[in-house]
Amino acid sequence: MVKYEDECVGCTDLGLHCIGGACRNRNVPHFYCDKCGEEDELYEFEGEQLCISCIENRLPKVAV
Numbered sequence: 490m491v492k493y494e495d496e497c498v499g500c501t502d503l504g505l506h507c508i509g510g511a512c513r514n515r516n517v518p519h520f521y522c523d524k525c526g527e528e529d530e531l532y533e534f535e536g537e538q539l540c541i542s543c544i545e546n547r548l549p550k551v552a553v
């Protein structure tokens with residue numbers, strides 16, 4: 490899933506002119522695994538957005 494988070498840390502304090510709602514720090518996309526909720530690199534898998542470890546868990550293992 491994608492969540493947009495407000496990461497504006499008071500741009501004005503940093504000497505930047507925060508432009509309020511249009512501040513690019515206010516809508517920073519974060520990608521979270523649909524299964525475990527970890528913020529990680531995600532892959533489209535079976536219609537869900539999953540991190541690699543969740544995908545591995547879904548793949549059938551060949552017993553050795």
Ligand SMILES: [Zn+2]
Nearest residue numbers: 497500507512
């Ligand atoms: Zn800002």
Ligand SMILES: [Zn+2]
Nearest residue numbers: 522525540543
């Ligand atoms: Zn995961």
